[in-house]
Amino acid sequence: MLEPEEILLHVQKNKYGKDMGLNIIVCIKAVAEGTWGAKNTDKNFTLNLFDRPAIEMAMELTKKYDGTVTLVSMGPESACSALYEAMSMGPQKAVLLSDPLFRESDTYATAKVLSAAIKKLAPFDLLFFGTRSSDSDTGHVGPQTSQMLSIPYISNVHEMVDLGMDKATVERRADGFVERFQITGPGAMGVVHDGTEYGYTGLYEIENTFDGKSIQRWDHSDLGLEPHEIGLPGSPTKIVALNPHKSKKQCRFITGDVAQAAETLAQTLSQAGLVD
Numbered sequence: 001m002l003e004p005e006e007i008l009l010h011v012q013k014n015k016y017g018k019d020m021g022l023n024i025i026v027c028i029k030a031v032a033e034g035t036w037g038a039k040n041t042d043k044n045f046t047l048n049l050f051d052r053p054a055i056e057m058a059m060e061l062t063k064k065y066d067g068t069v070t071l072v073s074m075g076p077e078s079a080c081s082a083l084y085e086a087m088s089m090g091p092q093k094a095v096l097l098s099d100p101l102f103r104e105s106d107t108y109a110t111a112k113v114l115s116a117a118i119k120k121l122a123p124f125d126l127l128f129f130g131t132r133s134s135d136s137d138t139g140h141v142g143p144q145t146s147q148m149l150s151i152p153y154i155s156n157v158h159e160m161v162d163l164g165m166d167k168a169t170v171e172r173r174a175d176g177f178v179e180r181f182q183i184t185g186p187g188a189m190g191v192v193h194d195g196t197e198y199g200y201t202g203l204y205e206i207e208n209t210f211d212g213k214s215i216q217r218w219d220h221s222d223l224g225l226e227p228h229e230i231g232l233p234g235s236p237t238k239i240v241a242l243n244p245h246k247s248k249k250q251c252r253f254i255t256g257d258v259a260q261a262a263e264t265l266a267q268t269l270s271q272a273g274l275v276d
Contacts, residue, residue: 022067024058026128027114030075030082031135047082051130054191058128059090068092074113080215087213099219101227106235111144116223127188146188154181155190
């Protein structure tokens with residue numbers, strides 16, 4: 001297994017978009033209702049909506065510069081449906097990281113599993129993540145995985161401006177500004193939707209993916225990880241309880257002409273302590 005320093009040394013010899021083409025890894029998540037555990041393994045999983053822009057950008061780059069897109073996801077066996085859905089968009093390879101010992105992993109333990117798999121897949125040029133997931137919605141896994149790999153990470157990337165030699169120039173929008181960054185490979189990015197209307201794949205494409213593409217499976221032993229590093233034992237944060245939120249909001253209609261309504265509204269807000 002390559003160490004982070006060896007990954008950097010190896011990949012920097014491969015110029016972006018030159019000769020060997022691009023090797024892009026996209027980490028995706030299969031999402032379902034409920035939490036992942038033994039009682040949920042029969043759930044129907046689907047591709048995390050926020051991962052689609054990352055896959056689309058990876059496919060656009062490899063079509064332009066040639067190369068390979070590899071998908072990596074951690075989840076139970078039933079999460080393969082999301083991987084096949086993602087592969088129908090064009091990626092050539094997929095790896096499912098599945099092991100009972102991975103259950104109840106927080107974002108830190110998840111990042112440890114993903115980083116071990118990415119080291120095994122090295123060398124690579126670019127590492128993409130969706131900006132967040134539609135279930136836990138933390139946005140932590142991309143930055144944490146990049147930190148464990150000792151590679152730079154840029155969040156909320158919406159456009160690849162330039163890709164040449166061993167540097168990539170990207171743009172993101174933040175706080176009303178358009179920011180432009182240059183990153184030396186290998187680099188990681190959280191990709192957001194750029195406003196493009198992506199075409200969703202149909203059942204025919206998904207069926208062809210099931211018939212023509214296969215998914216590799218790796219467990220903790222394949223990744224060289226110890227049980228205490230992963231799952232609940234390796235998670236610094238733990239979910240104590242999940243309870244539905246009960247809203248106490250009430251709707252009150254104010255009647256009368258404009259002046260009366262304005263006066264009633266002002267009095268109501270003042271009595272509630274919302275205005276002075």
